[in-house]
Amino acid sequence: MDAACALLIVDIQNDFLPGGALAVPAGDEVIPAVNRLALHFDKVILTQDWHPPGHISFASSHPGRQPFSTIDLPYGTQVLWPDHCVQGTRGADFADKLAVPQAQAVIRKGFHAHTDSYSAFLEADRRTPTGLAGLLRERGVTTVYLCGLALDFCVAWSALDARSAGFEAIVIEDACRTIDTHGSLDAAMRAFDSAGVVRVISDRVT
Protein backbone atom coordinates (compact mmCIF):
# COMPACT_ATOMS: atom_id res chain seq x y z
CA MET A 1 0.00 0.00 0.00
CA ASP A 2 1.45 3.36 -0.95
CA ALA A 3 2.65 5.85 1.64
CA ALA A 4 -0.39 8.10 1.20
CA CYS A 5 -2.59 5.39 2.75
CA ALA A 6 -2.99 4.75 6.46
CA LEU A 7 -4.78 1.92 8.27
CA LEU A 8 -6.81 3.10 11.27
CA ILE A 9 -7.49 0.19 13.65
CA VAL A 10 -10.43 1.19 15.83
CA ASP A 11 -10.87 0.16 19.47
CA ILE A 12 -9.76 -3.47 19.48
CA GLN A 13 -9.85 -3.52 23.28
CA ASN A 14 -10.78 -6.22 25.79
CA ASP A 15 -14.06 -4.59 26.81
CA PHE A 16 -15.34 -4.84 23.22
CA LEU A 17 -14.55 -8.54 22.91
CA PRO A 18 -16.77 -11.46 24.04
CA GLY A 19 -16.74 -11.48 27.85
CA GLY A 20 -15.96 -7.76 27.98
CA ALA A 21 -18.07 -5.02 29.55
CA LEU A 22 -19.47 -3.83 26.20
CA ALA A 23 -18.95 -6.92 24.12
CA VAL A 24 -19.42 -6.51 20.39
CA PRO A 25 -20.81 -9.83 19.09
CA ALA A 26 -17.93 -11.83 17.58
CA GLY A 27 -15.63 -8.86 18.02
CA ASP A 28 -12.67 -11.18 18.49
CA GLU A 29 -13.16 -12.60 14.99
CA VAL A 30 -11.69 -9.52 13.34
CA ILE A 31 -8.29 -9.82 14.99
CA PRO A 32 -6.58 -12.25 12.59
CA ALA A 33 -7.77 -10.22 9.60
CA VAL A 34 -6.64 -6.96 11.20
CA ASN A 35 -3.19 -8.36 12.00
CA ARG A 36 -2.86 -9.52 8.40
CA LEU A 37 -4.12 -6.25 6.92
CA ALA A 38 -1.69 -4.21 8.98
CA LEU A 39 1.23 -5.94 7.22
CA HIS A 40 0.20 -4.25 3.97
CA PHE A 41 0.40 -0.71 5.30
CA ASP A 42 3.30 1.63 5.67
CA LYS A 43 1.30 3.63 8.21
CA VAL A 44 -0.76 2.00 10.96
CA ILE A 45 -2.57 3.95 13.68
CA LEU A 46 -4.56 2.56 16.61
CA THR A 47 -7.45 4.15 18.43
CA GLN A 48 -8.23 3.43 22.08
CA ASP A 49 -11.51 4.28 23.81
CA TRP A 50 -10.25 5.79 27.08
CA HIS A 51 -12.85 6.97 29.58
CA PRO A 52 -12.35 8.34 33.09
CA PRO A 53 -14.39 6.63 35.86
CA GLY A 54 -17.90 8.12 35.99
CA HIS A 55 -17.83 9.11 32.31
CA ILE A 56 -20.97 10.80 30.98
CA SER A 57 -21.57 7.97 28.47
CA PHE A 58 -21.97 5.41 31.27
CA ALA A 59 -25.54 4.54 32.30
CA SER A 60 -24.20 4.22 35.86
CA SER A 61 -23.51 7.98 35.84
CA HIS A 62 -27.25 8.69 35.38
CA PRO A 63 -29.26 7.31 38.31
CA GLY A 64 -32.21 5.21 37.20
CA ARG A 65 -31.01 4.88 33.60
CA GLN A 66 -30.33 1.57 31.93
CA PRO A 67 -27.55 0.67 29.50
CA PHE A 68 -28.57 0.99 25.83
CA SER A 69 -31.20 3.65 26.60
CA THR A 70 -30.61 7.17 25.30
CA ILE A 71 -30.56 10.61 26.90
CA ASP A 72 -30.34 14.14 25.58
CA LEU A 73 -27.15 15.95 26.46
CA PRO A 74 -26.11 19.50 25.52
CA TYR A 75 -24.31 18.14 22.43
CA GLY A 76 -27.11 15.81 21.29
CA THR A 77 -28.52 12.36 21.91
CA GLN A 78 -26.22 10.00 23.77
CA VAL A 79 -26.59 6.23 23.99
CA LEU A 80 -25.86 5.16 27.57
CA TRP A 81 -23.41 2.27 27.81
CA PRO A 82 -22.28 -0.13 30.47
CA ASP A 83 -19.08 1.16 32.12
CA HIS A 84 -16.32 0.30 29.65
CA CYS A 85 -12.75 1.13 28.68
CA VAL A 86 -11.97 2.88 31.94
CA GLN A 87 -8.50 4.40 31.83
CA GLY A 88 -5.81 2.06 33.09
CA THR A 89 -8.03 -1.02 33.41
CA ARG A 90 -7.57 -4.37 31.73
CA GLY A 91 -10.80 -3.75 29.82
CA ALA A 92 -9.23 -0.71 28.18
CA ASP A 93 -6.10 -2.61 27.11
CA PHE A 94 -5.70 -3.71 23.53
CA ALA A 95 -6.68 -7.32 22.86
CA ASP A 96 -3.88 -9.72 23.67
CA LYS A 97 -4.04 -11.22 20.19
CA LEU A 98 -3.79 -7.90 18.41
CA ALA A 99 -0.31 -8.03 16.93
CA VAL A 100 0.59 -4.68 15.44
CA PRO A 101 3.82 -3.58 17.13
CA GLN A 102 4.57 -1.53 14.01
CA ALA A 103 1.67 0.88 14.77
CA GLN A 104 3.04 4.41 14.78
CA ALA A 105 0.54 6.22 16.97
CA VAL A 106 -2.29 5.60 19.39
CA ILE A 107 -5.16 8.09 19.43
CA ARG A 108 -7.00 7.97 22.74
CA LYS A 109 -10.54 9.35 22.76
CA GLY A 110 -13.44 9.88 25.12
CA PHE A 111 -11.14 11.08 27.92
CA HIS A 112 -13.12 14.25 28.67
CA ALA A 113 -15.52 13.46 31.53
CA HIS A 114 -18.48 15.35 30.02
CA THR A 115 -18.08 14.51 26.33
CA ASP A 116 -18.08 11.20 24.51
CA SER A 117 -16.07 10.60 21.35
CA TYR A 118 -16.98 7.78 19.00
CA SER A 119 -14.92 9.48 16.32
CA ALA A 120 -11.14 9.34 16.26
CA PHE A 121 -11.18 12.85 14.73
CA LEU A 122 -13.77 14.95 16.56
CA GLU A 123 -15.45 14.61 19.94
CA ALA A 124 -19.23 14.37 20.29
CA ASP A 125 -19.51 18.13 20.81
CA ARG A 126 -18.50 18.15 17.11
CA ARG A 127 -15.96 20.91 17.86
CA THR A 128 -13.05 19.46 19.81
CA PRO A 129 -10.47 17.85 17.53
CA THR A 130 -8.31 14.94 18.66
CA GLY A 131 -5.38 16.01 16.48
CA LEU A 132 -5.62 12.96 14.20
CA ALA A 133 -6.39 14.96 11.04
CA GLY A 134 -3.26 17.07 11.55
CA LEU A 135 -1.13 14.03 12.27
CA LEU A 136 -2.29 12.29 9.09
CA ARG A 137 -1.86 15.41 6.95
CA GLU A 138 1.62 16.12 8.25
CA ARG A 139 2.59 12.55 7.37
CA GLY A 140 1.26 12.90 3.82
CA VAL A 141 -1.80 10.69 4.18
CA THR A 142 -4.70 11.23 1.78
CA THR A 143 -6.58 7.93 2.17
CA VAL A 144 -7.69 6.34 5.41
CA TYR A 145 -8.64 2.65 5.54
CA LEU A 146 -10.62 1.68 8.63
CA CYS A 147 -11.29 -1.58 10.47
CA GLY A 148 -12.19 -2.66 14.00
CA LEU A 149 -15.02 -2.14 16.50
CA ALA A 150 -17.72 -1.24 16.28
CA LEU A 151 -18.66 -0.67 12.64
CA ASP A 152 -21.84 1.26 13.49
CA PHE A 153 -20.28 3.50 16.17
CA CYS A 154 -16.60 4.30 16.37
CA VAL A 155 -15.66 3.02 12.91
CA ALA A 156 -18.63 4.82 11.31
CA TRP A 157 -18.09 8.17 13.02
CA SER A 158 -14.38 8.03 12.29
CA ALA A 159 -14.96 7.23 8.61
CA LEU A 160 -17.50 10.04 8.23
CA ASP A 161 -15.23 12.53 9.97
CA ALA A 162 -12.31 11.41 7.80
CA ARG A 163 -14.42 12.40 4.78
CA SER A 164 -15.35 15.75 6.38
CA ALA A 165 -11.67 16.41 7.01
CA GLY A 166 -10.93 15.84 3.30
CA PHE A 167 -9.58 12.28 3.29
CA GLU A 168 -10.72 9.37 1.19
CA ALA A 169 -12.30 6.87 3.59
CA ILE A 170 -12.46 3.13 2.92
CA VAL A 171 -14.09 0.80 5.44
CA ILE A 172 -12.89 -2.81 5.32
CA GLU A 173 -16.21 -4.42 6.19
CA ASP A 174 -15.22 -7.97 7.04
CA ALA A 175 -12.59 -6.62 9.45
CA CYS A 176 -15.35 -4.92 11.49
CA ARG A 177 -18.20 -6.12 13.71
CA THR A 178 -21.35 -4.26 14.76
CA ILE A 179 -23.27 -3.44 17.94
CA ASP A 180 -26.53 -2.68 16.04
CA THR A 181 -28.75 -0.84 18.54
CA HIS A 182 -31.46 1.78 17.79
CA GLY A 183 -31.03 1.22 14.03
CA SER A 184 -27.37 2.19 14.20
CA LEU A 185 -26.18 -0.15 11.45
CA ASP A 186 -28.74 1.02 8.85
CA ALA A 187 -28.02 4.63 9.76
CA ALA A 188 -24.28 4.10 9.32
CA MET A 189 -24.70 2.45 5.91
CA ARG A 190 -26.90 5.28 4.66
CA ALA A 191 -24.47 7.87 5.99
CA PHE A 192 -21.58 6.08 4.24
CA ASP A 193 -23.44 6.24 0.92
CA SER A 194 -24.22 9.93 1.17
CA ALA A 195 -20.74 10.92 2.38
CA GLY A 196 -18.84 8.83 -0.16
CA VAL A 197 -17.34 6.38 2.33
CA VAL A 198 -16.30 3.35 0.28
CA ARG A 199 -16.80 -0.21 1.55
CA VAL A 200 -14.44 -3.03 0.56
CA ILE A 201 -13.63 -6.56 1.69
CA SER A 202 -10.18 -7.37 3.00
CA ASP A 203 -9.22 -9.60 0.03
CA ARG A 204 -9.15 -6.48 -2.08
CA VAL A 205 -6.72 -4.65 0.18
CA THR A 206 -3.21 -5.64 -0.91
Ligand code: VGL
Ligand atom coordinates in the same frame (compact mmCIF):
# COMPACT_ATOMS: atom_id res chain seq x y z
C1 VGL B 1 -17.75 2.36 21.09
C2 VGL B 1 -19.74 2.56 22.20
C3 VGL B 1 -19.12 3.26 23.23
C4 VGL B 1 -17.03 1.84 19.88
C5 VGL B 1 -17.12 3.05 22.09
O1 VGL B 1 -15.80 1.64 19.96
O2 VGL B 1 -17.70 1.62 18.85
N1 VGL B 1 -19.07 2.14 21.16
N2 VGL B 1 -17.80 3.50 23.15
Ligand code: ZN
Ligand atom coordinates in the same frame (compact mmCIF):
# COMPACT_ATOMS: atom_id res chain seq x y z
ZN1 ZN C 1 -16.81 4.39 24.81
